[in-house]
Amino acid sequence: MSSVSEGRFTSSFVPSITRTARRTTLLTGDGVRIEAVYTPCTPGSAAGVDGGSAGTAIVVAHGFTGSVDRPAVRRAAEVFSQRAAVITFSFRGHGRSGGRSTVGDREVLDLAAAVAWARSLGHRRIVTVGFSMGGSVVLRHAALYTAQDVPDPVGTDSTAGAGRVGRRAGAHAGRTEAHTxxxxxxxxxxxxxxxxxxxxxxxxxxxxxxxxxxVGRYGFRTRIDRKDWDPVPLSPVEAVPLIAPAPLLIVHGDQDPYFPLDHPRMLAEAARGTAELWLERGMGHAENAADESLLTRIADWTASA
Incomplete structure (x- = not known):
């Protein structure tokens, strides 16, 4: 799963916030076509009818083997749309998107294309919400795509081909417009x-x-790249210290069968006091375990962060 240099992505441009749902195809910086769905803020919701709170859009990054049409992803979009507009998309190798899954490496480019599309639709504020694999992607994306071109204190990173060589952001066209x-x-x-x-x-x-x-292809409808990571991407715990000053919320279930509680605690500790940590009693793993109550609280946090 070797990384490649980041390039430009394309997306349709609409100068003001749209009020209608739409499905489109985005092109990532490395040329992969990604299916994406835009859901406007629900008319008459608590956020109002102007496209959400201050023009906010929530971009949802699903977990491994998910897609825009999976029920858990649609449920999250429906709840979030009561507070803001929502963009869901299928990572490469998932759903109707092209390419092959690199299990969190080049997927940062997919998220960047979705975020930039949200901005092209007129949304001034973007919040990324990721689950499981998508949770690791939103962390690395936030560390690598920033609103300003600033020196990178870390040095190099393979990240999804973001070509992170001595720069945290701005080394390639499209970095700042794809920030969260x-x-x-x-x-x-x-x-x-x-x-x-x-x-x-x-x-x-x-x-x-x-x-x-x-099994992944035919059992889970997920096409997986056979190549190993080369080089290994920046890990989530290494990415977290680079996210501030953007607000960060870490959510984890105490019954998660995949990752025990040392994972969220490690992430929160790496944030050095800049992240909020929610440990959810009785919760399992990712979007399938996120009930409407939790999704509503996350939506409320995105509106106030």
Whole structure:
């Protein structure tokens, strides 16, 4: 799963906030076509009828094997649309999107294309909300795409081909227009290659073995890149310190079968007091375990962050 240099992405441009739902195809910086869906803010909702609170759009990044049409993703979009406009999309290798999944590496380019599309539709404030794999992607995306061109204190990073060589942002066209203003990471890992739970050992088999990738393709409708990461992307815990001053919310269930509680605690500690941590009692993993009450509270946080 080798990284490639980031390039320009394309998306349709609309000068003002649209009030109608639409489905489109975005082109990422490395040329992958990504399906995306725009859901306007619900008329008469608490956020008003002007496209959401101050023109806010929430961009939802699903977990591994998800897509825009999965019920859990649609449920999240419906709840979030009561507070803001919502963009959902299918990561590469998922749903009707092209390419192959790199399980969190080049997916940063997919999220960047979706965020930039939200801005092209007229939204002034963007909040990214990611689940599981998408949770790791929103963290790395926020660290790599910023509102200003500033020096990168870390040096190099493979990230999704973002070509992070001595710059945190602005090294390539499109970085600043694809930045996020606030971040919510739900059920995300803190570190790569974790195999400490049975579900994660099974997931590694699906990703790394030829037979597993066949299961992924036909059983989970997810096309997986057979190549290893080269180089290894910036890990979520390494990305977190680079996100401030953007507000960050970390959400994790205490019954998560994939990642135990040391993962969210590690992420929160890496934020050095700049992140809010919610440990949800009885919650399992990612969007499938996020009920309407939790989604509503997340939506409320995005409006006030």
């Amino acid at each position: 203003d606030a971040v919510v990471s739900v059920s995300a890992p803190a570190r790569w290659y974790y195999r400490g739970t049975a579900p994660m050992r099974r997931l590694h088999w699906v990703v790394t073995r030829p037979a597993g990738r066949i």
